[in-house]
Amino acid sequence: MASIKSYKDLIVWQESMILVKEVFALTARFPKSELYGIISQIRRSAISIPSNIAEAFGRRSVRSTAQFYSIALGSALELETQLLISRDLKMADLQYFKPSDDLLLEVCKMLNSMTGKLKFSTNI
Numbered sequence: 001m002a003s004i005k006s007y008k009d010l011i012v013w014q015e016s017m018i019l020v021k022e023v024f025a026l027t028a029r030f031p032k033s034e035l036y037g038i039i040s041q042i043r044r045s046a047i048s049i050p051s052n053i054a055e056a057f058g059r060r061s062v063r064s065t066a067q068f069y070s071i072a073l074g075s076a077l078e079l080e081t082q083l084l085i086s087r088d089l090k091m092a093d094l095q096y097f098k099p100s101d102d103l104l105l106e107v108c109k110m111l112n113s114m115t116g117k118l119k120f121s122t123n124i
Contacts (some may be wrong), residue, residue: 047073069115083104
């Protein structure tokens with residue numbers, strides 16, 4: 001097993017970075033009138049995920065690390081809700097949502113596992 005020396009080595013961070021790119025590609029298809037509305041909100045939520053994973057990695061305590069992984073998970077769930085709203089409002093054809101949906105599911109699973117293990121180990 002390879003040693004993790006940087007947050008960039010974390011698969012969850014790598015996958016969340018790909019998710020950001022997918023989200024930007026998806027939202028580029030949305031109506032331009034939503035640039036400062038749902039597009040901006042979705043992009044901020046997506047960017048928040050790898051940002052909080054990186055911040056978690058730099059924390060010195062397990063409790064603080066767990067908190068930032070929890071924030072990343074919260075951002076992922078916020079993104080999921082915003083994508084569901086966008087799909088319901090038909091902001092883009094349904095086929096374009098699949099790559100983001102698939103990546104988001106994987107990122108959520110990883111973050112859920114990480115936060116669960118950290119909380120269990122510290123009894124938070």
